[in-house]
Amino acid sequence: xxxxxxxxxxxxQLAQDLVGRRLAVxxxxxxxxxxxxxxxxxxxxxxxxxxxHLFCTFESGDVLRVHLGLYGAWDFFGSLTPLTPGxxxxxxxxxxxxxxxxxxxxxxxxxxxxxxxxxxxVGQVRVRLASEDTVADLRGPAACEVLDPDGAAAVxxxxxxxxxxxxxxxxxxxxxxxxxxxxxxxxGQLLMDQSVVAGIGxxxxxxxxxxxxxxxxxxxxxxxxxxxxxxWDDWAVLLAEGIRAGAIVTREDADPDERxxxxxxxxxxxxxxxxxxxxxxxxxxxxxxxxxxQV
DNA sequence: TACTCATGAGCAA
DNA sequence: TGCTCCTGAGTAG
Numbered sequence: 001x002x003x004x005x006x007x008x009x010x011x012x013q014l015a016q017d018l019v020g021r022r023l024a025v026x027x028x029x030x031x032x033x034x035x036x037x038x039x040x041x042x043x044x045x046x047x048x049x050x051x052x053h054l055f056c057t058f059e060s061g062d063v064l065r066v067h068l069g070l071y072g073a074w075d076f077f078g079s080l081t082p083l084t085p086g087x088x089x090x091x092x093x094x095x096x097x098x099x100x101x102x103x104x105x106x107x108x109x110x111x112x113x114x115x116x117x118x119x120x121x122v123g124q125v126r127v128r129l130a131s132e133d134t135v136a137d138l139r140g141p142a143a144c145e146v147l148d149p150d151g152a153a154a155v156x157x158x159x160x161x162x163x164x165x166x167x168x169x170x171x172x173x174x175x176x177x178x179x180x181x182x183x184x185x186x187x188g189q190l191l192m193d194q195s196v197v198a199g200i201g202x203x204x205x206x207x208x209x210x211x212x213x214x215x216x217x218x219x220x221x222x223x224x225x226x227x228x229x230x231x232w233d234d235w236a237v238l239l240a241e242g243i244r245a246g247a248i249v250t251r252e253d254a255d256p257d258e259r260x261x262x263x264x265x266x267x268x269x270x271x272x273x274x275x276x277x278x279x280x281x282x283x284x285x286x287x288x289x290x291x292x293x294q295v
Numbered sequence: 296t297a298c299t300c301a302t303g304a305g306c307a308a
Numbered sequence: 309t310g311c312t313c314c315t316g317a318g319t320a321g
Contacts, residue, residue, distance in 0.1 A: 002303080003302050003303095006302080052304095067304085068302095068303080068314095069314055069315095070300095070301055070302075070303050070304090070314075071314055071315045072303095072314075072315085095302075095315080096302080096317095097301065097315075097316055097317050097318090098315065098317090123315075124314090124315065124316090126314090139316090140316080141314070142304070142313075142314055143304090143314090144314095192303090192304095194304085202303085203302050248302075283309090284309080285303085
């Protein structure tokens with residue numbers, strides 16, 4: 001996915017360009033027609049991310065919850081405010097294969113795709129959020145539903161802490177430390193468990209474990225508390241940087257082609273030890289790690 | 296045209 | 309643990 005940083009980017013883009021507006025909500029694909037009708041014509045009050053979940057709250061109290069899953073992506077059209085001042089706005093956020101190569105150059109505040117606005121939906125658009133001058137199209141989500149406030153709160157209650165959606169970073173970190181160090185499950189699995197810590201996906205998992213030089217198979221219970229705390233601190237740093245940059249960055253100043261320590265580097269020499277990076281299946285997902293550095 | 300793959304996660308067995 | 313769902317791009321044939 002669309003790991004946590006992507007969802008926070010989406011929330012910020014929506015907050016800047018659609019919150020406070022009365023929106024036309026539709027489902028061009030048709031699969032979300034009933035849900036769209038429920039919130040159509042309402043003012044969007046807020047857009048927030050918790051872990052990999054996006055919550056859009058409307059004036060009635062109804063909450064649109066979106067989870068991108070593996071394939072989901074948002075496309076933005078129209079009047080967009082660049083998320084990074086002086087930078088550029090990315091018109092598309094989410095799964096790489098669904099991401100449309102639409103970028104807005106510096107200083108360009110207006111952009112329409114093609115001649116007409118609003119643009120014709122492209123592909124399977126589950127939901128379209130539209131103001132008079134901005135359109136957000138959602139394609140391929142794993143989840144897209146309207147909840148009442150209690151329903152939204154219940155989803156959030158099941159999630160572990162997210163460093164980008166907490167007021168008390170230290171206290172939230174202690175929650176993660178307690179959950180991670182109390183279980184016998186491999187730390188490589190625990191980092192992907194959204195009830196332990198929210199927002200980490202397969203790339204951040206591999207990179208965090210390498211940066212900590214930690215063997216992914218170490219049971220949570222055998223991870224010292226200070227090591228678990230360091231994982232949390234590093235996650236907070238990487239997530240903030242990911243949100244800022246709009247991409248997963250775990251090696252500062254590295255070439256885009258060389259931006260990861262171990263992710264997707266099977267058989268290539270570890271950047272530190274030179275040992276071939278290995279891949280294995282852990283709980284159904286590909287886990288990349290260096291058997292020499294991570295002990 | 297068919298098959299494979301991907302930054303995810305819920306569910307049954 | 310394995311199956312299923314979400315979508316579309318890349319590749320093999």
